[in-house]
Amino acid sequence: MVNIVWGEKLIEYDFGEGHPLRSIRCKKGVDEILKSDTDYNLINPRYATEEELLLFHTKDYIKSIKNNIGGSSETPIKDMYNPARLSVGATLTVVESIDENNRISVNLCGGWHHAFENQARGFCIFNDVVIGAKYSQKKGYKKVMIIDWDVHHGDGTQRAFLNDDSVYTISIHQDPSTQYPYLTGYTRENTKTNLNIPISPDETEQEIMTKVLSTIPNEIRFFKPDILIIQMGVDGYKYDPMSSIDLSERFYESISVVLSRCAKKNRFPVVLLGGGGFYFPKTAELWKLIVETFEKNIKE
Numbered sequence: 001m002v003n004i005v006w007g008e009k010l011i012e013y014d015f016g017e018g019h020p021l022r023s024i025r026c027k028k029g030v031d032e033i034l035k036s037d038t039d040y041n042l043i044n045p046r047y048a049t050e051e052e053l054l055l056f057h058t059k060d061y062i063k064s065i066k067n068n069i070g071g072s073s074e075t076p077i078k079d080m081y082n083p084a085r086l087s088v089g090a091t092l093t094v095v096e097s098i099d100e101n102n103r104i105s106v107n108l109c110g111g112w113h114h115a116f117e118n119q120a121r122g123f124c125i126f127n128d129v130v131i132g133a134k135y136s137q138k139k140g141y142k143k144v145m146i147i148d149w150d151v152h153h154g155d156g157t158q159r160a161f162l163n164d165d166s167v168y169t170i171s172i173h174q175d176p177s178t179q180y181p182y183l184t185g186y187t188r189e190n191t192k193t194n195l196n197i198p199i200s201p202d203e204t205e206q207e208i209m210t211k212v213l214s215t216i217p218n219e220i221r222f223f224k225p226d227i228l229i230i231q232m233g234v235d236g237y238k239y240d241p242m243s244s245i246d247l248s249e250r251f252y253e254s255i256s257v258v259l260s261r262c263a264k265k266n267r268f269p270v271v272l273l274g275g276g277g278f279y280f281p282k283t284a285e286l287w288k289l290i291v292e293t294f295e296k297n298i299k300e
Contacts, residue, residue: 002040002295003097003105005090006030010045010109012083015076020241020278021123026108028284029274033106033291039299043097045090045107048131052092053085055134056127056160061118065125075120084125087112091128094271095136098227103269104294108287111231111275113154114181122152122180129231129273130160133167136227136271142166145225147216148173149255150233150275151243153185153196157231162190168223169194172212174201174236174245195219199236201244205251213258220262227268228259233275234286240279249289256290260297270294 006026014023033040053062064070064077065084071077077084087109094105113129114122133144146161146169148154154171161167175198176185185196197215199208220228234252235242263270272291277283 001102002038002291003043003094003102004030004033004040005043005045005093005097005105005107007044009086010090013080013087013109014083015123023109025277025280025283026274028281029108029287032284032288036288036292038292038295041097041102043093045086045093047082048085048088048092052131052135053088053126056117056130058118065120071120075123075125077120077125080125088126088128088131091132091271091273092135095132095139098269103263104272104298105269106272106291108274110273111150111233113148113150113157113231113275114152115156116159121156124156127156127160129154129157129229132271132273133161133229136229137166141227143224143226144229145220145223145227146170146229146231147259148231148233148275149236150231151236151240151245152180152233152276154231155181155184158184158189158194162193165192167193168219168225170197170216170219172197172199174199174243178244199245203245205246205248208245208247209251209254213254217258217262220266224266225268227271228263229271229273230259231273231275232287232290233277234283235276235278237277237279237282237286239282240277242276242278249286252286252290253293256293257297260294264298
């Protein structure tokens with residue numbers, strides 16, 4: 001059984017006409033999953049409390065978002081406090097929904113991995129990936145692994161846990177010399193807490209898969225996580241306007257097979273968060289493929 005956290009108000013995390021970030025893509029993804037053969041529970045999200053936002057963000061930053069101060073044309077924050085807070089709350093609801101019989105939980109309106117503790121960046125206002133990991137630890141999952149395969153380096157997430165060896169971050173992304181955020185994501189920046197796997201635009205999908213799929217199971221064996229959080233951005237898809245790399249359905253299905261089998265073998269639950277994806281309707285179809293693959297391989 002897969003827990004799908006969704007409510008129509010999540011669509012309000014949206015930056016308006018002409019901006020790439022339109023949350024109708026999340027609704028379309030949920031609709032695709034609900035129409036599929038996936039065995040699911042549909043769960044309403046809740047709002048994150050200010051105390052929960054403080055697990056990562058500073059008090060002054062939270063106050064500024066509340067008061068519509070800051071942001072940019074890339075990441076506008078006007079009237080976004082409650083929509084962003086609900087998106088974080090949806091990720092916390094995902095963590096709360098995990099039990100012995102329901103070990104895969106999904107929030108497509110999540111994965112905001114660029115936000116810093118004091119700054120909105122890259123379409124991300126509050127970093128639900130970081131808050132979700134810290135909240136998981138409060139719920140008893142001591143060792144958290146975060147795997148992020150969005151086309152952009154998960155810099156906010158890495159920054160939060162770079163010196164915390166209870167959380168291990170892996171980011172698979174387009175070479176940051178050719179892609180936002182440009183400054184980080186080139187190498188391991190702390191051998192105990194993170195691994196970066198940058199992908200060059202001239203690599204073939206087979207080369208990418210060989211590099212990624214031969215590496216990640218060993219990292220899981222080494223770290224032994226109690227829970228896996230995945231930022232499953234699909235903007236690395238070959239026709240996505242954000243991408244200069246050549247990923248297809250094959251990559252997303254293959255990495256999902258490998259990780260779901262690791263989860264089944266090692267008995268850790270999986271949290272799936274949306275992330276990027278700006279090529280309609282493919283974004284919704286790829287998210288459905290990933291969720292279906294996890295359910296099939298963990299259930300078998």
